[in-house]
């Protein structure tokens with residue numbers, strides 16, 4: 001067959017001529033990434049050339065590097081740490097930060113599309129990139145001094161350093177303002193005490209952006225380095241979700257953090273919240289990727305699986321599921337695209353970002369559940385990506401503001417009445 | 422070294438091919454296009470490696486309409502320095518070769534690299550034609566190339582083995598698998614590509630010497646027959662009587 005060396009791996013597998021990574025992977029079926037994108041409303045026409053190039057590049061990277069290994073890593077609850085370098089090389093860390101600070105100099109839509117393609121692979125892989133880019137590089141870029149930017153950003157952008165973001169505490173999740181982690185002035189340094197919980201990447205991190213209250217009760221941001229005495233980051237085990245992403249605690253016992261490591265240009269909770277807006281924006285796009293993967297698998301399965309003498313896709317109840325899935329995906333794509341356009345103009349409000357995060361993640365979880373049903377018993381196995389996406393999305397529904405907290409943000413925005421007080 | 426890489430646009434390898442106009446035209450509805458992989462994965466990447474090792478420039482050239490710009494831009498994102506598009510419908514291999522040769526003649530390249538074939542029309546013609554038009558040697562199906570000074574040592578795939586050729590620049594080379602490894606463009610490359618020049622040049626006169634009158638699809642595949650692994654006699658019978666291969 002002419003040109004057959006360029007066929008996707010799964011077709012080569014069927015033809016018995018693949019001797020690349022995937023054929024030797026433990027789970028050959030999981031390695032077969034047959035994903036094809038669905039663009040029901042021709043939204044590609046709204047995208048620029050660089051968006052399409054970015055999308056195709058990250059899609060190829062995910063097919064090559066993530067899909068063949070992800071089921072295995074998720075199964076073992078192991079983090080594919082070698083992907084940090086690859087994510088850096090492809091440019092997934094801070095794509096919309098300026099190039100001179102280790103970013104990609106791209107616009108917000110490109111950033112969104114990159115997150116979509118990464119999460120099409122796995123929400124945990126997208127989380128690795130979201131945290132590094134939006135929760136670590138972004139605050140250092142936005143609130144850091146020029147020395148801090150020069151010291152940390154190029155290394156974070158190139159993947160030489162791994163970063164994490166510590167806001168959530170064991171007793172303060174949805175209510176971060178209640179945090180008890182604190183700093184006390186001690187001459188040229190602050191003494192940091194407290195602990196953080198559920199911190200993505202923390203056991204691997206070289207630097208942690210940590211939010212703590214000063215003696216006046218004002219939230220400040222600090223850059224804590226791995227080897228500072230009194231600082232530890234134990235791993236949290238037993239997660240059924242985001243299993244390929246590593247999560248841990250941050251524990252600070254009288255950690256002396258030089259004053260030069262305090263982010264000078266931010267005071268108060270708006271600091272961490274603006275980082276969260278940046279990351280939530282990426283999640284609004286990312287969730288669409290997970291949904292597209294589930295829909296794509298379900299659509300194909302519905303045409304291949306025969307029951308009662310016909311493909312299950314011919315049954316009206318299956319068609320209803322598929323029709324609703326692609327409708328919801330298309331609506332989410334439109335929401336993300338419009339939000340991206342607003343973000344490019346600097347006009348996307350935190351409440352608008354909150355709405356898209358909540359809607360699109362919830363949509364993705366519903367799509368995953370329906371896709372799971374269409375796959376019948378096969379849907380619960382790791383031969384298909386569905387169950388992994390579904391379990392991952394339970395975290396995505398909760399982190400960066402839970403679904404209900406986002407409902408209250410919209411509620412407050414439209415009524416002007418604060419339900420949190 | 423001054424290098425020219427020819428890049429063509431082809432339908433994605435998973436495209437379902439259909440025709441319109443009673444078989445005279447490809448039905449382009451819903452077709453996704455890519456850069457011909459022999460050009461992208463092997464010819465372009467090897468050219469970039471030569472440039473990275475010894476300096477020089479890599480120019481990519483395409484003969485085609487403005488709709489090809491996205492594919493060309495990808496070549497720039499992977500690392501080419503500049504691009505030229507000859508603004509014309511690539512009517513036939515000879516027409517394409519004449520356009521590329523005319524440009525190469527003006528610019529005096531040390532090497533012209535192309536894919537061993539396009540994965541759509543599979544002509545394997547353009548390279549030889551360019552070489553002839555430039556009066557330069559043509560090395561086809563190159564799977565390995567080392568350069569020292571102006572001398573290239575090239576391995577060519579031949580039936581059942583390899584031929585090793587040595588020659589001096591300038592020459593034309595067509596790339597096959599092994600010459601280099603695919604590079605996925607990164608975001609930085611994509612952004613830099615926006616600022617790299619993509620020149621559009623008018624076509625030179627070249628008469629149409631052939632016309633496509635129709636395409637035909639291969640006969641549809643019949644259903645797969647599953648044979649019980651225990652039943653060797655049935656397998657042999659089918660191969661003999663139905664497939665007629667033994």
Ligand SMILES: Cc1cc2nc3c(=O)[nH]c(=O)nc-3n(C[C@H](O)[C@H](O)[C@H](O)COP(=O)(O)OP(=O)(O)OC[C@H]3O[C@@H](n4cnc5c(N)ncnc54)[C@H](O)[C@@H]3O)c2cc1C
Nearest residue numbers: 165166167168173174198199200395398399400402404405
């Ligand atoms: C895998 C994973 C990775 C994470 N990574 C990070 C990270 O890198 N950095 C970081 O800082 N955090 C991280 N988090 C933490 C995450 O942001 C929190 O889990 C989240 O904010 C919710 O906090 P909580 O778990 O304490 O839940 P709680 O705040 O205790 O919420 C429990 C329930 O109560 C509801 N609730 C709370 N308040 C209200 C209210 N006012 N009205 C109605 N309902 C309410 C919530 O909606 C939720 O359903 C991560 C979490 C997970 C699971």
Ligand SMILES: Cc1cc2nc3c(=O)[nH]c(=O)nc-3n(C[C@H](O)[C@H](O)[C@H](O)COP(=O)(O)OP(=O)(O)OC[C@H]3O[C@@H](n4cnc5c(N)ncnc54)[C@H](O)[C@@H]3O)c2cc1C
Nearest residue numbers: 427429484511513514535536538539542543544545546547
């Ligand atoms: C009779 C006929 C009619 C055609 N009509 C049309 C048409 O109407 N519209 C249309 O879009 N195509 C048309 N084509 C296809 C187009 O002409 C092909 O691109 C051209 O023939 C080269 O294809 P090939 O398979 O012969 O190339 P090959 O010789 O197999 O290609 C080898 C290499 O040459 C280079 N190359 C090939 N084509 C180009 C190019 N255009 N620009 C730069 N480098 C190139 C690439 O490096 C490629 O790997 C037609 C082809 C034929 C034979």
